[in-house]
Amino acid sequence: AQSVTQLGSHVSVSEGALVLLRCNYSSSVPPYLFWYVQYPNQGLQLLLKYTTGATLVKGINGFEAEFKKSETSFHLTKPSAHMSDAAEYFCAVSDSGTYKYIFGTGTRLKVLA
């Protein structure tokens, strides 16, 4: 069965520092992987997704993630945090060809001035 683990329910970084949000998945078949962001009182917005091809995926707002099959990971990074990045981030996995997404429990990012 598929599963997603997000290490760290809360992460704090200083403004301008590197953001690293961790996501590990398990899947018996090549997965599709997603990162969504949720700002307060809003729905989820797609940041980026991995389907096939290049393992380094660039998304919106300067975020990127790298699919590492050997580590079953899809960590989200941003070189320099901005105050506006404060939000909750969800990693999700879907088996190719299916509609079901399995979501992680989320990581709340706090950016310190």
Added chain:
Amino acid sequence: GAGVSQSPSNKVTEKGKDVELRCDPISGHTALYWYRQSLGQGLEFLIYFQGNSAPDKSGLPSDRFSAERTGGSVSTLTIQRTQQEDSAVYLCASSLGAINLGVDTQYFGPGTRLTVL
């Protein structure tokens, strides 16, 4: 174009009452999903509609929960005899429904925050 919309944005109800939550998907999207987001939890899949196919109701937590989708567009999630543990944010998403073309990205609405007193 317009995104996924949901109404109401907030709903407060008393235990035992029935509630209806509405979702308007993106125009042209044939697939529609309902999720529940409880405090400190990830998103819990509830139900999936695809075109005229029978919905996947495998995520509905009890028979108090039901959903319908009229005319392949608007969907209503109904919770009967609400309980305090039903308090959560209910999120709706839609997608093109083109699974056979590869990944089918889901687009989410802002959610309905349900509070059961």
